[in-house]
Amino acid sequence: xxxxxxxxxxxxxxxxxxxxxxxxxxxxxxxxxxxxxxxxxxxxxxxxxxxxxxxxxxxxxxxxxxxxxxxxxxxxxxxxxxxxxxxxxxxxxxxxxxxxxxxxxxxxxxxxxxxxxxxxxxxxxxxxxxxxxxxxxxxxxxxxxxxxxxxxxxxxxxxxxxxxxxxxxxxxxxxxxxxxxxxxxxxxxxxxxxxxxxxxxxxxxxxxxxxxxxxxxxxxxxxxxxxxxxxxxxxxxxxxxxxxxxxxxxxxxxxxxxxxxxxxxxxxxxxxxxxxxx
Amino acid sequence: xxxxxxxxxxxxxxxxxxxxxxxxxxxxxxxxxxxxxxxxxxxxxxxxxxxxxxxxxxxxxxxxxxxxxxxxxxxxxxxxxxxxxxxxxxxxxxxxxxxxxxxxxxxxxxxxxxxxxxxxxxxxxxxxxxxxxxxxxxxxxxxxxxxxxxxxxxxxxxxxxxxxxxxxxxxxxxxxxxxxxxxxxxxxxxxxxxxxxxxxxxxxxxxxxxxxxxxxxxxxxxxxxxxxxxxxxxxxxxxxxxxxxxxxxxxxxxxxxxxxxxxxxxxxxxxxxxxxxxxxxxxxxxxxxxxxxxxxxxxxxxxxxxxxxxxxxxxxxxxxxxxxxxxxxxxxxxxxxxxxxxxxxxxxxxxxxxxxxxxxxxxxxxxxxxxxxxxxxxxxxxxxxxxxxxxxxxxxxxxxxxxxxxxxxxxxxxxxxxxxxxxxxxxxxxxxxxxxxxxxxxxxxxxxxxxxxxxxxxxxxxxxxxxxxxxxxxxxxxxxxxxxxxxxxxxxxxxxxxxxxxxxxxxxxxxxxxxxxxxxxxxxxxxxxxxxxxxxxxxxxxxxxxxxxxxxxxxxxxxxxxxxxxxxxx
Numbered sequence: 001x002x003x004x005x006x007x008x009x010x011x012x013x014x015x016x017x018x019x020x021x022x023x024x025x026x027x028x029x030x031x032x033x034x035x036x037x038x039x040x041x042x043x044x045x046x047x048x049x050x051x052x053x054x055x056x057x058x059x060x061x062x063x064x065x066x067x068x069x070x071x072x073x074x075x076x077x078x079x080x081x082x083x084x085x086x087x088x089x090x091x092x093x094x095x096x097x098x099x100x101x102x103x104x105x106x107x108x109x110x111x112x113x114x115x116x117x118x119x120x121x122x123x124x125x126x127x128x129x130x131x132x133x134x135x136x137x138x139x140x141x142x143x144x145x146x147x148x149x150x151x152x153x154x155x156x157x158x159x160x161x162x163x164x165x166x167x168x169x170x171x172x173x174x175x176x177x178x179x180x181x182x183x184x185x186x187x188x189x190x191x192x193x194x195x196x197x198x199x200x201x202x203x204x205x206x207x208x209x210x211x212x213x214x215x216x217x218x219x220x221x222x223x224x225x226x227x228x229x230x231x232x233x234x235x236x237x238x239x240x241x242x243x244x245x246x247x248x249x250x251x252x253x254x255x256x257x258x259x260x261x262x263x264x265x266x267x268x269x270x271x272x273x274x275x276x277x278x
Numbered sequence: 279x280x281x282x283x284x285x286x287x288x289x290x291x292x293x294x295x296x297x298x299x300x301x302x303x304x305x306x307x308x309x310x311x312x313x314x315x316x317x318x319x320x321x322x323x324x325x326x327x328x329x330x331x332x333x334x335x336x337x338x339x340x341x342x343x344x345x346x347x348x349x350x351x352x353x354x355x356x357x358x359x360x361x362x363x364x365x366x367x368x369x370x371x372x373x374x375x376x377x378x379x380x381x382x383x384x385x386x387x388x389x390x391x392x393x394x395x396x397x398x399x400x401x402x403x404x405x406x407x408x409x410x411x412x413x414x415x416x417x418x419x420x421x422x423x424x425x426x427x428x429x430x431x432x433x434x435x436x437x438x439x440x441x442x443x444x445x446x447x448x449x450x451x452x453x454x455x456x457x458x459x460x461x462x463x464x465x466x467x468x469x470x471x472x473x474x475x476x477x478x479x480x481x482x483x484x485x486x487x488x489x490x491x492x493x494x495x496x497x498x499x500x501x502x503x504x505x506x507x508x509x510x511x512x513x514x515x516x517x518x519x520x521x522x523x524x525x526x527x528x529x530x531x532x533x534x535x536x537x538x539x540x541x542x543x544x545x546x547x548x549x550x551x552x553x554x555x556x557x558x559x560x561x562x563x564x565x566x567x568x569x570x571x572x573x574x575x576x577x578x579x580x581x582x583x584x585x586x587x588x589x590x591x592x593x594x595x596x597x598x599x600x601x602x603x604x605x606x607x608x609x610x611x612x613x614x615x616x617x618x619x620x621x622x623x624x625x626x627x628x629x630x631x632x633x634x635x636x637x638x639x640x641x642x643x644x645x646x647x648x649x650x651x652x653x654x655x656x657x658x659x660x661x662x663x664x665x666x667x668x669x670x671x672x673x674x675x676x677x678x679x680x681x682x683x684x685x686x687x688x689x690x691x692x693x694x695x696x697x698x699x700x701x702x703x704x705x706x707x708x709x710x711x712x713x714x715x716x717x718x719x720x721x722x723x724x725x726x727x728x729x730x731x732x733x734x735x736x737x738x739x740x741x742x743x744x745x746x747x748x749x750x751x752x753x754x755x756x757x758x759x760x761x762x763x764x765x766x767x768x769x770x771x772x773x774x775x776x777x778x779x780x781x782x783x784x785x786x787x788x789x790x791x792x793x794x795x796x797x798x799x800x801x802x803x804x805x806x807x808x809x810x811x812x813x814x815x816x817x818x819x820x821x822x823x824x825x826x827x828x829x830x831x832x833x834x835x836x837x838x839x840x841x842x843x844x845x846x847x848x
Contacts, residue, residue, distance in 0.1 A: 143380045167380050170422050179665045181629045185653040186726070187682035205668040212664050217375050224376035227332055227368045228389040228436060232360045237394050239387040239404075 009141050016058045019251060020242040021140040021148030027255045028136045029152075032129055034262040040274040041117075043265055044124040047258070055131035060138050069130065076126040080119050091115030097277040114277060142166050147238035156236050164221065172214060179209050282307035282348075283444060283476050284331065289345035291330060296341075300326045302501040303345070308494075310443070313470055313477045315487050315509070318498035319522040320745045324480050327498070330354055331446055331478065333362035350444065363389070367437025371449040371743070373429035374421065376436075382424065383408070383417040386435045407435040410469070425615060427458030431465070438473065445470075447479040451486055452743045455614060455772045456814035459483075463490040482745045484518065485526035485817065488546055497521050510545040522747045524775070528817035531837050532556070535563035548817040549824070557825050564827050567836045576604040578641075579734060579766050580626070580656075585635035587625055587790075595621050596632070597790040603734070608760050608767045610777035610798065613787035614812040619770050622787070623736050628652045640733075653679075657727030661739040663719035666726075672698070672714075673707045676726045683730075693729055700763075701725040701755070717748040721755065728759070734766040735759075741776060753780050754845075774802060774816060778838055786811045799834035 011017065016024070035047055062069075083090075089105070091114035092098050103110030140148070145166070149159035188202035225231070266272065284307070291301040301323045308314055318324045329335040330347055337359050347354035350365040370376045379385030386407060387400045395403075408414045411431040416424055424432070430450065438445065447466075451459040467490045470477050481487050484495075488509060495512050497505040505517050512518065516533075518525040528548045532539060537559050544550035580603040588594035595618050603609060611619055624630045626637060628649040637644040639655055647655075660666050669675040676697060680690045698704040701721050706714070711722060720740065727735065740756065741749040757780060759765050771777060777784055777798045784801045786794040794800075794807045801807055803819045818837055822830035 143384055163380060164378065167378065167421070171374070175665065178660060181624070181627070182658065182660050182666050183668060184629070184649050185627055185658050186679045186730075187650050187653065208668050209665050212667075213662070216664065220370060220372065220375040221378060223334060223338060224370055225378055225388075226338065226359045227334070227363055227370075228378075229360050229363050229392040230378075230388070232392065233394060235394060236391050237396065237400070239384050239391055239397065239400050241397070243397075 010060075010064065010138060011141075012059050012139075014057055014059050014139070015247060016054065016135060016139045018245075018247065019139075020151075020244055020248050021144040022151040022242075023244070023248040023251050024136045024140055025148045025152055027251065028132050030255050030259055031132055034259055035125055035128055037272060038262055038265065039118075039121050039272045040262075040265045040269060041121055041124065041276075042274065043262055044121060044128060048124055048128040051128050051131040051135075054135055058135050058139050060134060064138070065134050068134070072126070072130055076123065079126070080122060083122060084115065084119060088115060091118035094118060094273060095275050095277045099277065117276070141240065143240040144238075144242060147241035150236075150238065151241065157231060160230070168217070168221075171217070172210070175213050176206065176210055179206050179213070183209075280309055283310045283350055284308040284478075285346065285348040287346040289330075289343070289347050291326060291335065291341055291343050293326075293339060293341040300341075300501050301330070304501075304503055306496065306503055306506065308476060308478065310476055311470075311474060312493045313467075313491060314479070314494045314496055315484065315492045316478060316480045316496050316498065317482055317484055317518075317521075317523055318504075319482070319747055321500075322498040322521075323501040324498050325448065326501075328368075328446055328448055328478070328480050331362070331444070332366045332368040333357055333359035363442070364440060365442055366444040366446050367434075367440060367442040368446045369430070369433045369437060369448065369450065371452055373426060373433045373453065376433055377421040377429055380420060381417070382413060382419050382421075382428075382432050385421075385432050386413075386439060388436055389440055403439050404435075407439050410472075411435045411465070425458065426454050427461060430454065430458075430462055434466075434469075438469070438475075443474070444476045444478065447477065447481075449481050449743065450479065451481055451483050455812045456486075456774055457809075457812035459486055460489065460814050463487060467491045482523055484523060486814075488526065492546075497523070513545055514539045522745060524746045526817060527775070527837075528821045530841075531818055531821060532560070534837065534840055535559045548820045560821070560825050561827065564822075564833050564836065567840065569832060569835055569839065574606070578602050579605045579639065580644075581636075581638040581641075582626075583636045583638070585622075585625065585637065586633045587621060587630060588633060591633075594633075595790050596625065599635070599790065599792060601785060601792060601795060603766055603768070605733070605766055606760065606764045607783060608757070608769070608781045610781040610784045611768055611770045611787065612772070612777060612784060612801075612811060612813065613793070617787050617811075618790040619787055620738070621790075623658060623738070623768075623770065626652075626656060626736065627658045653727075653732070654730050655732055656734045656736065657724075657730065657732040659720075659723055659727055659735060659737045659740070661742055663716070663723045666723045667711055667719065670710055670712070672703060672709055672711055672722055675711060675722055676703075676729050679726060679730050697725050697729045700759075701728070715748075717744065717751055720752055724755075724759075728763075732765075734768070736768045736770070738770045739772070740769060741771075741773060749776075756780070774813060778802060778816065778834070779841065786813075797831075797835065799838060800831045803830040803834055 031047055035044060038044065088109050088111065092112050095114040097114060098105060099113040101111045101113060146159040146163040149162060150156045183202065183205050188205050286304045286306040289301065289304040290299050292299040304327070316324050316327065326335065329339060331349060335341060336343060343355050349362060352361060352365065377385050379388055383404050386404045390400045390403060408417055411434060413428065413431055413435065416428060421429060450462055454462065463486060466477060469475065479487055479490070492509050495507065495509040496503060497512065497517065499521050504521060505512050513525060513529060529539060537553060537556050539545065542551050542553040542556065544552065582599060582601050585596055585599040586594060587596040613619055621630065625632055628647065644652060667675055669678055673694060677690050677694045680693060695704065698707050701724065703721060703725060711719065714722065741752055744752065753776070756767055760767050769776065769781060781798055784794070784796060784798045785792060786801055786807055788810050793810055802813065802816045807813070808815055816834060818834045819830050822833040827833045
């Protein structure tokens with residue numbers, strides 16, 4: 001019953017836990033953007049090593065994230081295969097040279113060092129972001145989420161929607177379970193032995209009562225929030241917000257240095273790609 | 279002269295969506311520091327009046343106001359929810375759905391956050407209020423980790439933290455177990471004195487609320503003030519019963535014993551109430567009435583034998599539980615929240631599989647049957663009908679269980695019509711379900727289970743949040759089913775009136791084992807059980823003890839018997 005749909009926050013005394021959620025969010029977003037844009041392998045390897053080091057310091061245990069890591073690996077592998085299948089010659093096109101390993105350039109399917117190198121860059125992009133995302137999710141108190149979003153400039157109404165969602169996920173899960181049991185008792189087969197069509201039908205039968213129950217809940221919540229003056233002012237403060245400390249400013253400087261380095265490399269490389277073949 | 283803090287003069291209100299006025303010509307003054315109980319049957323306008331006080335009317339529920347409504351000097355007509363929220367703190371009916379923070383402390387601080395208060399101030403304020411409301415040790419807990427009573431205290435703290443002087447409480451008892459309800463009322467009494475609050479409670483469970491030291495009782499009927507006076511005055515006249523409200527049980531008992539309530543002193547307190555003729559009248563009534571002991575032959579229906587269940591081996595939820603239910607019984611299943619009541623019904627319905635033990639139904643092993651097969655023998659009805667209804671028309675809803683069992687459409691029609699007649703829904707068979715009231719929806723859910731011809735029903739809180747009229751309607755219907763269809767009915771409930779009045783037997787669960795299995799009157803006159811299972815003493819018990827009646831249990835049974843007799847005669 002204690003199955004967790006989401007990987008959750010675990011309080012541990014590391015410096016990453018003590019950083020403000022906003023700092024971590026800014027870091028995560030900045031690294032993601034620059035890392036997604038650039039194809040400079042040296043830079044990507046640098047970020048990857050840094051994120052693995054941070055991951056180590058965050059004291060996150062593998063079994064806490066095993067499931068999501070496996071899902072990501074499977075997804076990344078599938079993605080790389082598809083990228084290759086749809087454009088085996090794309091690497092040569094980008095780097096402008098032809099170092100073939102298998103086949104010849106006349107055929108659609110061939111394998112070149114350029115293509116392999118291109119795919120390797122893609123792999124790095126998928127991989128470096130994972131530890132960073134996990135660090136952000138597992139070292140940031142969910143109560144601080146909304147405050148962090150608000151701090152980086154997102155409207156507090158939208159930020160609070162995240163908090164409300166986190167708050168009510170367990171409630172909706174409970175409603176779903178109750179409704180599903182009641183419907184099963186009336187004869188909707190939803191066990192794994194039932195035919196797919198029947199299970200799909202059963203799911204729809206749960207959806208209608210679940211929607212009505214949730215709509216009612218939303219009405220009460222919005223009244224309760226209005227009665228406590230949510231949405232009246234242009235801004236609000238957050239009980240759980242963490243004020244910036246020295247460590248936060250230092251981290252932001254480090255993030256900025258990485259960003260500047262990434263942008264500087266665009267200039268050095270004359271574009272997004274670092275080309276070792278020339 | 280003190281000026282009223284709330285002042286209604288010739289006040290009327292009509293919702294834009296309604297053809298008639300919901301509140302008509304209200305004249306009412308409430309003075310600072312008063313504790314007012316606002317009562318009335320469903321549809322009497324008491325919730326609407328509450329919404330006028332906190333500004334949900336006209337902002338969230340638009341409509342037309344005429345006359346005057348002044349709240350702490352503000353015109354209700356021109357005030358927004360925002361402005362009124364500084365004067366009136368509102369605690370809504372369901373403390374779970376108004377818990378908007380991820381932890382207790384965030385929820386307490388919610389309105390201060392919205393006022394842009396600095397963190398230091400919020401920390402000081404939450405610390406202070408957590409202490410006043412005994413929440414200090416729960417500050418970091420999530421709403422899933424605390425009980426209903428604690429959630430309600432959080433909700434109170436979340437509005438009182440604004441230092442507003444008026445506290446509006448919408449049906450505070452509806453979602454609490456009896457012990458938690460009692461504790462809330464005592465806390466409220468204490469806080470009101472300490473903080474100089476004006477308290478308005480909307481509730482139809484009058485006996486429980488009176489223990490909060492109510493100064494004034496305002497009774498509404500059809501949108502008008504039907505009575506407005508000190509509670510002891512209104513209790514004497516018996517105007518509660520006329521308005522479809524239930525008077526305190528001990529007063530009903532005294533009336534039955536022929537005591538003239540007008541001659542009684544300390545009418546509001548069962549520990550103090552007295553009159554010259556009272557002791558003798560009570561003793562005489564108790565001696566004269568004979569308990570009828572019509573022992574019926576008992577045919578076992580459901581046998582639970584040494585049942586064990588737990589998600590983890592070291593943390594059992596059901597421990598070595600054994601009991602037998604007999605055909606045609608109406609049984610109440612009571613106990614604290616989280617004590618295994620729902621788990622037990624899930625084990626019976628087949629949603630969970632016991633780790634040890636056996637369940638037999640009419641002598642056959644129930645555990646071998648699937649959920650679907652068990653549903654044809656035992657029907658399970660949830661508290662909230664909206665969670666059960668999956669069709670838009672009554673006929674289809676009732677027919678769906680049969681359709682899923684591939685019964686021929688002609689047979690379905692015949693069976694559904696028969697059930698609809700039994701449930702008094704035949705005339706409405708083509709109505710959309712959305713047009714039904716709560717009680718009618720409840721009947722639809724019962725009908726859609728009955729059509730499968732089960733021999734037993736399990737109902738979770740069948741009357742929660744219902745006024746006396748609808749409560750009686752639902753319960754009389756169930757009683758009729760019990761008599762005419764010889765159904766065995768199990769009620770899972772927190773409502774002690776319900777268990778006393780309608781059930782013949784009570785199973786008390788505590789930490790997964792059976793704490794008691796006895797007649798309700800015996801359970802509610804046993805202090806040890808009451809305490810362990812978070813129940814509350816019935817005032818009849820207090821009465822019997824104070825006037826030294828030979829057996830409190832018998833006295834309670836006699837009273838219930840007399841009430842039941844009258845109900846059947848009607």
